[in-house]
Amino acid sequence: MITNTELEYKGNLYPNEIVDVKQESDKFYFTTDNGVILELTVIRNSAVRFRYATEHLFQPDFSYAISENAIKGFSQLEFRETETEYWVETARIRVLIDKKTLRTQISDKEGNIINEDELGFHWEENYTHGGNSVKMSKITQASESFYGMGDKATHSNLKGKRVNNWVTDQYAYGKDQDPLYKAIPFYIGLHNQIAYGIFFDNTFRTHFDFSHERRNVTSFWADGGEMNYYFFYGPEMSRVVQAYTDLTGTPELPPLWALGYHQSKWSYYPDSQVRALGKQFRKNKIPCDAIYLDIDYMDGFRCFTWDKEKFPDPKGMIQDLEKDGFKTVVMIDPGIKVDRDYWVYQEAMENDYFCKRGDGPLMRGKVWPGVCSFPDFTNPEVRKWWANLYKEMIAETGVHAVWNDMNEPAVMEVPTKTAPLDTRHNYDGHPCSHRKAHNIYGTQMVRATYEGVKKFVFPKRPFVITRAAYAGAQRYSCTWTGDNVATWEHLWIANVQVQRMCLSGYSFVGSDIGGFAEQPNGELFARWIQLGVFHPFCRVHSSGDHGDQEPWSFDPEVTKIVRKFIELRYQLLPYLYTMFWKYSRDNVPMIKSLVYFDQEDPQTHFRTDEFIFGDQILVCPVQEPNAKGRRMYLPRGNWHNYWTGEVVEGGMEKWVVADIDKVPLFIKEGAIIPFYPVQQYVGEIELQQLTLNVYYKQGIEDSTVYEDAQDGFDYKKGGYSLRNFKLNGKEKELIIQQYKDGTYETTYDSFKIRLHGLPFKIKTIEVDNVKVPLDTVRLNGDSTIEISKNFTELHIIGA
Template identity: 65%
Template sequence: MITNTELEYKGDLYPTKIVSFEKNVDSFYFHTDNNVVLKVTVLRDSLIRFRFTTKGYFSNDFSYAIDTTQLHGYNALEFSDEVDYYQITTSKVKCKIQKADLRLSIYDLSDAVLLEDELGFHWEESYEFGGNIVKMSKASKDGESFYGLGDKATQMNLKGKRIENFATDQYAFQKDQEPLYKVVPFYIGLQNKQSYGIFFDNTFRTFFDFCQERRNVTSFWSEGGEMNYYFIYGPKMEDVVTTYTDLTGKPELPPLWALGYHQCKWSYFPESNVKEITAKFRELKIPCDAIYLDIDYMEGFRCFTWNKEYFPDPKRMVKELSDDGFKTVVIIDPGIKIDKEYSVYQEGLKNDYFCKRADGPYMKGKVWPGECNFPDYTNPEVREWWAGLFKELIAEVGVKGVWNDMNEPAVMEVPNKTFPLDVRHDYDGNPCSHRKAHNIYGMQMARATYHGVKKYTYPKRPFIITRSAYAGTQRYSSSWTGDNVATWEHLWIANIQVQRLSISGMGFTGSDIGGFAEQPSGELYARWIQLAVFHPFCRTHSSGDHGDQEPWAFDTEVIDITRKFVNLRYQLLPYLYTMFWQYIEEGVPMLKPLVYYDQDDTQTHYRNDEFIFGNQILVCPILEPNSVGRRMYLPKGEWYNYWTNRLVCGGKEMWIDTKYDEIPVFVKAGAVIPKYPVQQYVEELDFDELTLDLYYKEGIEKSVVYEDAQDGYDYKKGRFSFLTFQVTGKEKEVIIQLHKEGKFETNYSDYKINLIGLPFRIKSIQLNNEHEDFNCDEINTNGFLIVPKEFHVLHLMGA
């Protein structure tokens, strides 16, 4: 830990004057007379990397975070040598490097300052561990706001906060507690209606100070490694997030069932209990696609084993669950029990796959099985071995998903709750201590798990979920927010964490519905379900030591609310799937805080609660008990109340009345929202029509719908359906134009179009520019019409 304040420690060293520079294609090297080298690399016109070394040369350039498959390139690149500074100019920004002290400043093309160094780069020799404590301080203007940094349990706007990044098993964490399970050292700055991003790609313990220590200074520093960061220019927040997500990578599409509702508890056993739980979901007609098995399914908590007393025939059980629409997901932890009769341990020992202390012996730690050794997932050979261990679970037993837990890594009965810092790691051929590898340990475990599950699930798609993560983990796994608590405060925290992760590149996330620790009231559970069905990952999970936490553990009113909202999620699956497609294709976050949606409106800068689900649905959870309504901020535009279809103009704060079985949900005017019929699990039903809820707007609005076979990889061969609906609303007519891309043919034949908010009675209808003999009186009465899916233009006309 750094105990001295970051900015005032007297041992700090600084770069001196630049004595030489050189250019190599897209990289510029600046050398100072005290041996500091700055390498500036232009990756895109709006993406620039800054890398510092104090030893005169750079170590091997290696990162687990960066997606090496991403293409880079720029439209313009100029360099000039001015009297006091060097200037690098792209088609988007100018970067000035001061000759006297290497300080940086970045401007837009109209010379408005986007970001400038205060002290800039400085460092402190770390005599205890070797290397440097590296530091960076930036000037911050009044009114500047900051967002991002992953799963932080604090207000959305980080102004005035100090953040610590060190992956930690933080059971029953509280608001503002630091550090937490994930490390995403990426933040977004917003000032003067311009956004930029900073990604500090350093895996040591890192810190960020957003004007807490000094009012107009933002700083970030690390206990080791390089000062290595990326600057991303917007000017819109959406540009920053998209570029960052491209830089650190995107996942492949999940199977559609993974976006359904999941049920979990520590623990469901024996088999009869699992079957009882799944049967109850079907009996109550609450849709559910996945059932989870926690550590008790194993033999003495040994990974990749089954307790034959509890689960005498896992393959049969998993098939029977599958026949009833349930996919089985099992937990796998990193700790491998030290047991000479245990084959996984024998293999790891024989091949020298476990982590070692600095002076040679294997690192031991206590977790659920007792004393364990731990695989070094930073070794590619170990990752390949680990991937192979999933053959029996996936290919033979038929398990559909794997849940990685305890991978911060968590260790019991030691003060720091993790590995000793002297543990050694391969780090893909860049040997290092645990100080450097700690924050990426969980990521590399998830990576190895992903490759194993993918290999044996093929030709279907894999599903993996991890608790610990570093920037870029989204390429391999979904995640959840860890061991939360059944309190109203934690409902507030969950809402913010999932939004924050979404704009930090990690879209496929959710929280333990109802809280992992302690017992929620029925009301709290109901309100949590109402929020969580609008999270990309939707799972109830609890510790089990306080009783049951299934929907039927509460009264019939809670059961009905749960059914109502889970039904809504299943209806919205094509909308959610489309959101996911846009996330992986375009880097668009699935949840959008209001500031992302409209950064020019300063009223959004400190909003925590409301968010945009996808592009066209606004959600505001109820976060207090006994609520009959709440104040909320409706952003610019026109919005329909989902429950009443009443049209409201945005750009203002307003009071919204709610019922116990509702939360404020609004739909953007002009939107076309696709819906499936309610199913008890994905692919239960064949259906003849896709419902489209069309919300009238005077003007033009585009909506899209993505569909494919819901699993498998044919979508990568063009077998998908991507529909674009352009709706043009006028005083007495609506024109719906449909454009289709892709070779996938959906099973349904028609669209059922629900007409919402239409300000006129329909008198005539043209389909593909020809008059059709629709019963307009019936359509006006019922509020919908059915058309064949092959249509191109639908024209509704009033008198």
């Protein structure tokens, strides 16, 4: 056996023999002879933190990523020593620490190895910047697959890939281009039906090698900072994702209108064009809830100002749009124009809020307004100041939501596309350079924006969007996948990116539908809409310099198709809202890759196209031109074809017909899917009846419908309506039980139950064990039943 002493070469240093061990409650400290300390913290029965110090010295323990609401606690903890190793054991896992090398191995209680060090922790001197580069290498298990890592524009399974995290303004990026706009250093490993996760909480540039350089080794490293990572054990992938998401947090519920269809372009101006856009939506009867204003609404691109020629009365315009059901969303960038007559610049200068270079002068860079200075959003005083800047825009002018762009931060006309690395940051009292703060900068900006929007839209709920993000940014904002391109390849990329982001704890996500750069033809635009309406964030956005990209910009057939699918999204809003509630409360991703849905089926491990929308809807976008259908994989179980009603057995690949006006769409048998009526915007119609689409299954299936006032915070005090349904189908009967919770009273009093795939004719109906005449439930043939929303049990008996 090679010892770590023999591996100290070429500037690489490895821990050697453990000489001291101590325990402090949930923490264990293992110190080596050459000054390495492993701090092992038991977070939960299936979650452990590994943190390494060199030269006997830990850096301050501080993280922007970890949620203050993260659950901690465990039911069992044992520590023991053998001749060659130490053991830390919880109710779910065992951690072995080798006495000679500090290498670790994690197994389940049955002794199955989940994850183990190869060379393990090591470090080397960073001769360019000083300090250490920290590294970790793991043994790749047989047939191991890897998922997660945020917005990587590559295959969903990362086996054989090498990626890095450095948030970057990557205009018109291509497939496999890296890095992009997000830095989410979290991945999921899957082997032998065992899933685990690793979150490397380090904001320096980080690198991950998933058996790329050496096929039996997985490694990750950073250009500075600590080796500080969290380990999560499944064995189900769902438990891994939920544990990571709990650690880094989820957002509060958004206003329901934020889940509607949104329209954006660079740029809609002057105000007459914005008003005309709204009128065109209503004239064409295409639902829309929000219109976006890009940088051209500003006075010379100065944030928090209005161009008085293009927008002489912004408050009046916003009020008029709101009367017609539109919310107004405006862009705010981090770059503040260097202008002594500009009040925002003046305030920042007076209070010393701008970032400085290492040797003293202000950090400056060119962005849209010209030369700009950049607030240091890692300073809590700056965040508080920035939040209050939104008062006039929101509380007085009436803007409903804010979109933070260019917050990597993006800097023009420099090779790095961003701030110089010697730029200094407060980092909440832990001063550092831009090397450490770069990946977190955009998240701290949108955090400040979120606090301001939340303060000034109250008692309504805030809605904020960001382009740049680090792990944990999902607590504050929605996001999108950046400046994509109007190509079929980018349609595929958008699908994979959104699935990957949802696996990475960030579910409130979408893409620029239709592509930001260049111009889609009508077919591509229609196919992208068919994907985008099944993403949590649904927005068309384009650069505008290649032509218009509104739903009616193509031929009438395309307009008809686009209207049909946007209407379907509005019908599905109660289902989508319930998805968000599960994400916010239970850390469940809103979009599920097939491998998440059924990790035991090896056919799912390399699928990229199909995904589960929520828990019970299977979607497979068409991603090639001139297609009349496509081959797709249906996961195990039985599925109802949404368009034809045919029940199809899963666990195999099938050809599915899907001409330009269809997308392959299947409903899990037994599902109860709520539908709202089509409305042109959220709140247009006071709901008189809720439709429940019931998909027959011989067996049991659970479904949930969550509702509240669609805005405000009463839901946190019990002001919600939660309906849990249990469907039990038999050969000639169907039983639906309802369990209710919450104090919110919905505006509707009845359900319209639409039965799909019922294999028998209805003979009798019992409601709460009382047989009722069929005419009292308005039985329409055998397909729909109208019934009070307050039923406890509906029993349908066949002839």
